Amino acid sequence: xxxxxxxxxxxxxxxxxxxxxxxxxxxxxxxxxxxxxxxxxxxxxxxxxxxxxxxxxxxxxxxxxxxxxxxxxxxx
Amino acid sequence: xxxxxxxxxxxxxxxxxxxxxxxxxxxxxxxxxxxxxxxxxxxxxxxxxxxxxxxxxxxxxxxxxxxxxxxxxxxxxxxxxxxxxxxxxxxxxxxxxxxxxxxxxxxxxxxxxxxxxxxxxxxxxxxxxxxxxxxxxxxxxxxxxxxxxxxxxxxxxxxxxxxxxxxxxxxxxxxxxxxxxxxxxxxxxxxxxxxxxxxxxxxxxxxxxxxxxxxxxxxxxxxxxxxxxxxxxxxxxxxxxxxxxxxxxxxxxxxxxxxxxxxxxxxxxxxxxxxxxxxxxxxxxxxxxxxxxxxxxxxxxxxxxxxxxxxxxxxxxxxxxxxxxxxxxxxxxxxxxxxxxxxxxxxxxxxxxxxxxxxxxxxxxxxxxxxxxxxxxxxxxxxxxxxxxxxxxxxxxxxxxxxxxxxxxxxxxxxxxxxxxxxxxxxxxxxxxxxxxxxxxxxx
Numbered sequence: 001x002x003x004x005x006x007x008x009x010x011x012x013x014x015x016x017x018x019x020x021x022x023x024x025x026x027x028x029x030x031x032x033x034x035x036x037x038x039x040x041x042x043x044x045x046x047x048x049x050x051x052x053x054x055x056x057x058x059x060x061x062x063x064x065x066x067x068x069x070x071x072x073x074x075x076x
Numbered sequence: 077x078x079x080x081x082x083x084x085x086x087x088x089x090x091x092x093x094x095x096x097x098x099x100x101x102x103x104x105x106x107x108x109x110x111x112x113x114x115x116x117x118x119x120x121x122x123x124x125x126x127x128x129x130x131x132x133x134x135x136x137x138x139x140x141x142x143x144x145x146x147x148x149x150x151x152x153x154x155x156x157x158x159x160x161x162x163x164x165x166x167x168x169x170x171x172x173x174x175x176x177x178x179x180x181x182x183x184x185x186x187x188x189x190x191x192x193x194x195x196x197x198x199x200x201x202x203x204x205x206x207x208x209x210x211x212x213x214x215x216x217x218x219x220x221x222x223x224x225x226x227x228x229x230x231x232x233x234x235x236x237x238x239x240x241x242x243x244x245x246x247x248x249x250x251x252x253x254x255x256x257x258x259x260x261x262x263x264x265x266x267x268x269x270x271x272x273x274x275x276x277x278x279x280x281x282x283x284x285x286x287x288x289x290x291x292x293x294x295x296x297x298x299x300x301x302x303x304x305x306x307x308x309x310x311x312x313x314x315x316x317x318x319x320x321x322x323x324x325x326x327x328x329x330x331x332x333x334x335x336x337x338x339x340x341x342x343x344x345x346x347x348x349x350x351x352x353x354x355x356x357x358x359x360x361x362x363x364x365x366x367x368x369x370x371x372x373x374x375x376x377x378x379x380x381x382x383x384x385x386x387x388x389x390x391x392x393x394x395x396x397x398x399x400x401x402x403x404x405x406x407x408x409x410x411x412x413x414x415x416x417x418x419x420x421x422x423x424x425x426x427x428x429x430x431x432x433x434x435x436x437x438x439x440x441x442x443x444x445x446x447x448x449x450x451x452x453x454x455x456x457x458x459x460x461x462x463x464x465x466x467x468x469x470x471x472x473x474x475x476x477x478x479x480x481x482x483x484x485x486x487x488x489x490x491x492x493x494x495x496x497x498x499x500x501x502x503x504x505x506x507x508x509x510x511x512x513x514x515x516x517x518x519x520x
Contacts, residue, residue: 012360016120019367020105023126026374028101030130031094033378034385036392036428038417041137042093043427044441045079048449050089050431052080060434061402065455069448 077448089431096143101129103146108345111149114156116306117349120363121291124348126370127284130377132267133338135419141338144184147177148191149345152313155192158225159199167225174229178236183335185233187320187342189226194312196222201305253327255336260322267340272380272416280373287362287369291351294358303352310349317346331444384416390509395486396429398507398514403483404436404457405429408470410489411511423468425512426486438482439468457481475500485515 031037052068054060083092105125112119133142151173158166174192178185197219202211215222255263269281298304321339328335353359399405407426414421423439430437438457441447443466451457459478466472475494479501487493488511494503503515 012355013120016123016363019364020109020120020123020126023123023367023370023374024102024105026371027104027126027129027377028098029374030377030381031097031101033381034389036385036389036425037381038384038414038419038421039135039137040419040421040423041139041441043424043431043437045137045139046089046093047424047427047430047437047440048447049079049083049092051434051449052077053083053089053092054434057434059401062434064402065436065451066442066449067452069446069450 097139100143100146103150104129107146107149107153108348110153111156112349114153115310115349116302117310118351118353118359120353120359121348121351123363123367123370124284124288125345127281127366127373128268128341128344130271130373131269131341132271132419133341135271135417135421136334138334138338141181141184144177144180145341145345147173147180148184148188148342151177151188152191152195155195156199159196159222162222170225171228174226175232178229178232183320183324183339184342185229187317187339189229190320191313191316192226193219193223194316195309198305198309198312201302205301250329251327252325252329255326257322260336263337264321264340264343267337268344271377271418273414273418274376274380274416276376277373277380280369280376284366284369284373287366288347288351291353291359291362294354294362296352296354296359298352307352310346314343314346314350317342331446380416384414384421387415388421388510390512392425392428392509392512395507395509395512395514396432399429399433399484401433402435403429403433404438404481405484405486406438406457406473406478406482407468407486408473408488408493409468410470410487410491410493422488425488429486436482439466439472474498479503479517483517485517487513487515489513 051060051062051066055062055068079089079092079096082095083089086092086095105122108125109119109122112121128145129142151170154166154170154173158170174185174188177188197212197215202208265278265281265285269284270278298307317339321336321343324336324339326336327333353363405426407424409420409422409425412420412422424437424441426437427440428437429435430440436455436457438460442449442451443460457478458481459472459474460466470493476499485494485503490511492505492513494515502518504518505513506516507514
């Protein structure tokens with residue numbers, strides 16, 4: 001294994017860890033910048049989750065319109 | 077299903093989805109860091125992983141695949157550790173991880189298996205150059221036993237192939253298409269970095285590539301046999317990911333699409349494993365630059381996301397609130413182009429109604445036979461082919477045939493498609509937001 005790799009005890013490793021943490025957090029900040037994100041299929045995924053979440057909610061009428069597929073069905 | 081369960085805690089599917097997406101996004105660089113550490117590479121390279129979250133895989137909304145990426149990286153890190161110091165506990169964990177990857181996406185699973193098996197063969201590092209051949213031959217014999225953690229996933233795959241696969245089986249379209257290889261070369265940076273119409277993301281992504289190349293050029297010299305073997309392992313991962321990218325069809329059947337371009341993410345992650353940054357400024361300066369570029373990319377994405385909502389969504393919530401719960405909404409997206417995003421973000425916007433208020437929001441993935449939630453046979457909206465999917469094509473709508481089923485129309489276009497008074501129910505506009513216009517059926 002290489003010996004020049006920064007270790008957890010040296011300052012450059014601490015700096016790189018902090019930079020990584022900041023950059024990682026920054027990369028997910030845009031998710032919280034808008035209520036409606038510009039992603040084509042996203043509403044479909046959310047709607048499916050909501051349908052399952054409110055499966056027994058009469059007002060949502062999910063059981064009127066939908067059925068849940070078997071475990072053999074996969075997303076492809 | 078995980079999202080639905082999480083929404084019980086978060087209070088809404090939208091918040092649950094946001095939580096999951098954020099967790100996945102955070103996992104990108106840390107899963108990469110785990111793999112870098114396991115392979116004995118410089119963990120500072122994980123900074124490149126932050127920029128790969130916002131690719132076209134995300135803006136298209138290939139969420140299962142996006143979520144599979146950090147699992148594959150973390151899984152490979154565990155494979156490396158298992159190859160060097162096998163334990164029962166890690167083997168069980170790897171088995172569970174592999175099943176999870178399988179159910180997230182078959183493409184990611186196939187790549188993970190290929191890369192994982194090769195790593196199990198190549199690692200641990202042979203004692204010295206003289207014994208390489210003997211050791212590799214010996215390991216080939218014991219390989220089936222060493223990859224026994226694959227067994228549960230392969231059993232699940234068997235179940236899927238025999239009992240499931242309705243998506244592929246329920247359509248007459250069983251064609252397989254490949255994109256021209258040169259086109260795939262061109263698509264590599266586009267799919268990774270060109271999410272928005274502005275040139276900013278292209279320039280930042282290109283700059284990040286330049287930094288990676290600079291780190292490759294100014295790499296540490298290899299000294300020991302172990303270092304050279306380590307380089308062989310990461311090169312093997314890169315070659316497998318690249319081959320998978322070029323060998324993958326672009327389409328299989330009617331429903332499995334964009335199979336090739338989505339693999340760009342794995343090519344990029346494998347490429348990040350290649351450099352061996354120096355310990356001095358020749359390593360630290362490019363890495364600091366990569367960090368700065370990652371932050372700039374995140375800032376640009378935040379700017380674009382806000383601009384999208386401001387300029388193209390507006391008070392969309394008010395439109396949804398105008399409809400009672402449990403109604404039937406049809407979206408007609410005649411204007412798929414966005415001012416800000418390179419993909420069509422409006423195709424399924426009507427599904428926000430179903431996500432918040434239930435009912436039906438067509439067109440929908442519920443038309444797809446292998447989607448986990450499907451229409452009941454007696455409640456399926458009219459006008460949809462028995463086998464095959466509309467993919468939200470608004471031209472599939474016939475007011476005389478389909479109009480009576482729906483209570484509301486959500487039109488995304490500059491003009492009203494009902495201006496020509498087509499035969500069938502009549503509609504009145506009850507609200508607008510940007511290019512979205514909501515119509516209510518007026519004849520009962």
